[in-house]
Amino acid sequence: MTIRTCICVFLLCLLPNCAAATIPIGMFRTECQDRHFWLSFKSNFLGQSFRFDVEDGTGVHTLLGQAAAECGYNMGLDSWGNLVVRVSYLACYVDNENDSVFRLLVWLVNRDLEGVETSYPLQLTCPLHHPWKPREIICEENYMEVSAMKQVPPANQTGLEWMPAPPVSSDGGLREWRVVFRVPSDRPEGMKEQTLPVEMAHLLGYRIGTTDSRVLLRGSYGSRLSYKLQEKGIEVEVVSATLLHKHHWTLLRADVSVACSISKASMDGDDILLRFPRVLPPLVPPPVTNERLRLGVDGAALSDCIVRQRGYDVQERDGLVEIRIPFGAEGGSIKSQVVEGQYSQSFYFDLFYMHQWADSQWALTEYRSFRPLSVLYLPRTPILINETSVSEGQFSVTLGSFPRDVFLTNITVGEQSMSWGEAEQMGVHLAQVPYPNGSHAYLLQSPFSHSLVSQKYIGEGYRRYTLALTFTLSVFPHSDLYHHPANLEADVQDVVLPNVTGSCSSKGVRLQLRYGTMDSQWEVYLGGRRLDWELVELGGYALETRWDYFSMVVPLYALGMDYEGLSLHGLAVTVSMTLEDKQTSKKELSFTQRCVFDVKELLVCLPDNTVLVIVDSSSVTPPLEPNLTTLLDPSCVPVETEGTRSLYKFSLDSCGTAVTLEEDHIVYSNKVQFWPTAPFGLTHIAPNPRFSIPVGCIHPVNGTRTLTIYQPRALQAWPYIRSSHSQHQHPGTRPHPFIQGRKRNRLPTGPLSSEVYPYLQHTHPDHHDAGGSWHHRRRKLGWPGVQPLHNINELSVE
Template sequence: MTNETVLWMLLLCLFPSCATDTVPIGTFITECQDRHFWMSIKSSFLGKKFRFDVQDGSGVHTLSGQPAAECGYTVVLDSLGDLVLRASYLACHVENEKDTAFRLLVWLVNTDVDGEETTYPLQLSCPLRHPWKPREIVCEENYMEVSTMKQVPTNIQKGMDWTPTPPVLLEEGLREWRVAFREPRNQQGGMERPPMKEQTLSVEMAQLLGYHIGTTETRVLLRCAYGSRLSYKLQEKGIEVEVVNATILYKHHWMLLKVDTSVACTTSKAYMDGDNILLRFPKILSSLVLPPHKDMGLRLGVERSFLSDCTTRQRGYDLQEQDGAVELRIPFGAEGGFIKSQVVDGQYTQSYFLDLFYMLQWEDFQWSLTEYRSFRPLSVHLPKPPVLVNETSLSESMFSVSLGLFPLDVSLSSVTVGDRPMSWVEAEQMGVHLAHVPFPNGSHAYLLQTPFSHPLVTQQYLGEGYRRYTLVLTFVLSVPPNSDLYQHPATVEADVQDVVLPRVEGGCTAKGVRLLLHNGTMDSQWEVYVGGRRLDWELVELGGYALETRQDYFSMLVPLYALGMAYEGLSLQGLVVTISVTFVDRETAREEHSFNQRCVFPVKELLVCLPDNTALVIVDTSSRTQTPPVEPKLTSLLDPTCVPVETKGARALYTFSLDSCGTVTTLEEDYIIYTNKVQFWPKVPVGLKTLKSPYSQFSVPVGCVHPVNGTRMLTIYQPRTLQTWPYVLASVSHHNHPRAEPHPFIGGRKRNKLPAVG
């Protein structure tokens, strides 16, 4: 049978603590293999410490280290962490029934954290499935074993010789056996057939050197651990092989028999060759074969079962023979193996384990058939950075990225989007979709999806209507057994031509310039400048801008004399003003859109002080109470030679330098005050000086104020301030203001409860 049921030996509980009814089903699994017992115990059942003991008629024996290897026991933890025991049918302490049936009593001793031991007895029983071959060689993980047929001279095997000897008085027994070992004279190694030297030892001495010599009803046996005292290494087709070259001599009645018990095992390791694991081993071991040689085939097995040629091909295994050496290439992660994840120095690493064995059979001059088994569990470690697959859909405006592929032992702990870490539940609540994506081969990936419009997705304007959406994220993965965290950062970008730029409409009103600012699709991307000044709430307040918000635009009325206006000229036809609106990219400081609105405003009276120390004045003589009205052509400044440059109707236009035309300069605190007058003094004939003149005097004070130190600015005075000059310094003063914090279209903070804008 292929699966052996565990037999609980309730009557054999000889240990102080023996448990027989507390084991979950499936914890212990046993099988009978061709030439050995096999047992596995789930890792979840194992205590802090554990061991195997075996029991025979002489007592209980603990399996550990080299003694276990010499006795034919292999105890390992497999790739899943389960405890595995393999025991040769010819191992010590095995009850052997005529080399056809075998029984072994095993005790699992489990020690908990408190040091208390609990024992579990298991009786293993296996029949011999296939007859023994004349010579069988086993290369286990921790020992080498060879057993040969034991025959009498009447039916001698080719590999045996017999020599008649004089009668001896001693009884025939194992203690009288001898073992002849051969070693290379040159211990440097590397030669396939080096010159040899020989020494013959008693069985007792061989056992002291680590060799188990035994005999059963039909077999002669030699077993030793790797690296034994009399072993040596050589190169077979460039592959390292460990060899024990030995012949056992024993007596049968009056004859001395000798049997070749040489054994050789490949010790070279598998290694990565590109994406494949490469294992090389000799097809013919020269130390075991005496020509002529006949190859009887190679069989490959994984996890205790031989593979068919079809299965081997389906799994991608490539088996080739090259110049007497077999090359086996197995894709990393191929079916049949097991991948385990690790985090090493912050990097994600995968280890691939494959429970491999193979069997060779051949005929040669010595033996009619040799069966050679080699257990070669493969273990390779490879940095395996996960692959980020970007399946972002521009048409759906959706980021879609997956990270993989991972084995079953890796799980997603959390993600960080932008600078916001979040669990699975939090991610879904915030509009970030996470999903687990399984694949038929048992691996899996993790999918993350979020729209371009998500607040944690950053946007950047590239120009020409293109916008770049950037998703910055970090997958945080948990790797057992210690829940080590591996962080995989990623940045995903998508460039889309979907930007609608803001636009401006303008018009002239009686009170100023009205601007309509239509929203675009990236309002937060732009800084708006009005007349070269950044639009913020301070400018809105100081300029007296009137705002009105609509769904997709807002209107802004800029008064005639407000900050942001540019004055192109002043004439008797009116004041020519221009207001410019510019949209500037916050990140690149590049101007993306501009708009200019030009208006001409009629003015009756106005005083303009220019930074270049020039003044422009329009006065209306009809606005005064003079009777009869004063002719504007007759007016002048304090210097009578400074007359109007233009007149029309009752209005006169003056332009003059503040350093001329009789201008008086005075200093008050930090300001220089320039004063002058537009005046008319009627000329009265000498003889009429005592009489009242029909023309009354006309006088309008004009002037400018500039700082003593600092930049001179354009200043405009409205007509109502002219009569109170110079006590009212300015009605509108154009100057710079500190920058405020950015905000879509209008930066800074609102003040004085100004209306909000969209």
């Protein structure tokens, strides 16, 4: 188990030439780790520029670059810009008390934009928690360090040997020490030795030191007398050296070789993979026993239980130790970026690897490696979890997870963009969902009934609710924006289709349409024409709208009415209403109402040159038997009579019909007439008929012939009821969802006049109108007092 003890920290002001200040609480953190001091300073506390100084009895020392590495100091910025410092207990300028208590006085010097420096002193004190091992090796980010026991070794430690002491200079100390370096050569034995005094080794970048109980060697990577080799495919940097030093007038030889793996980590799927050689030949003379592996984070080892809980994996395979760290695993740090519109993440993991073993030379070696691992700009599409509940009628979606540098700025639903607060006001719920590892996700909830949720009927009573949205996220610190679209759908069998009923009245055909639950889905057609306000106004339809239905009366002879048959029992008409899906044009509902209207007199011109006429002779005095009437051709008699009415059906090229040309129209003329028989013995017969009604049709010379209906008097106009008037009468009404377009301020004039102008004329023997005259006066748009209409359907005689 790793033991972390808080450093005893004293804030001091010892430098006379600088302004000393106290570091605010929360801006720094310190720990005593196994073999080093650990310090961290928050990024927002660091100045425009800064430096790290240390102080001992000889003065203040600024450590940068190569000097810091040679002295055992490692400094750098983590993924969040925080300054992290690790200092070896055996580093330069550390006050070492019997190799068991270590003290360090450090200064963080901040410089602002105006060049003013402020220094923050920290006195650090750390006790040694675990005894020193016979040999300890440290592979730091910027240096290699090895320390070994200086005392007389036990008999089983052949790594330390006695030998006769050569003559030494009078002042003694390190000046009398020698370092023997071994480097590769072309000689048969493969290595050559180079013996240097300690002073020369210092000039080459090596720090040779001694404490009460230990000797050490430290050097930066790439030093002059280091070399590289491949071990099991892993690149290793080696400094092979022996330190010769005096002990009680006897020369002691200590092996201070050090080797560190310098290969980079790689990605294997979603894991960061790092390999170490299990055995480093320059350090390990076989046989190897009593091995133990441990992993840690930020310089501190973890228990095997925590390693397993976090998903780290350590395997030994083919002489290699393979370490797998899942991307984003606990203990690491994730940093977000937006790269070419794609959300990406960088992962930083400060791996601590410790290996202990015994070999033929050392009773116990402890090997520590600090390996910062990083994966840059890996595309990481956020996971969208759809937890929509049909039973609750609510969309629910979670987007994540994100590290702490990602913030939701706004959402766009459909075409409407809104901030967090605006979304809440509009009924869209947003929440941040925290996770135990410090990451978070964003939850969005919206009811199906929300106005921004689109709806579509997909058949079988099912409605598809669709919520099209975009999350807009901002990445700290540069506020880079990332847009994540999402399209949520839910199919629910909750549709009540519109329902149409109909009835006949004295004013026309009444249709009632109940909206159902998807009034915006449908397009309504009446007699094949789309129902819009223009059609309503042209047809003079009477409307009444309520919240759940609307009703409409289609007057006789109005647009949208189809004529099926004419008999003395009445005019048979149908009005058809059809509902089509706006998006698919699929017919979802069709309804037809059939009605028969009493007709006293009527003339119908059919496109096929057929004429239908109902004539009423009730106004003639004395009474006239209708079955006695004929057309100009006496053989053309009524096809049906009843009471005072008669029904004729004939072709325009028969029954004595006369044809004349007037401008661009052909006029067909005939008469329904009665020629009385003279009483017996009378020789005088009236020169004019007692009953005569001109009938006929007008068709264009060149053009399409259409069905035309002519009635003797215009029907009384049915009052046009605007929907706003209906709303005034019925507070429960709403704007009509089915009628398209805009209502106009007044009814239009025109186009009810036809290209064909039928005409009739009653003539009394006294040349007065019998029952009201039908004037034979033609004008471009028809005759006053008459209402010609046309329809594409042919009319039959019933």
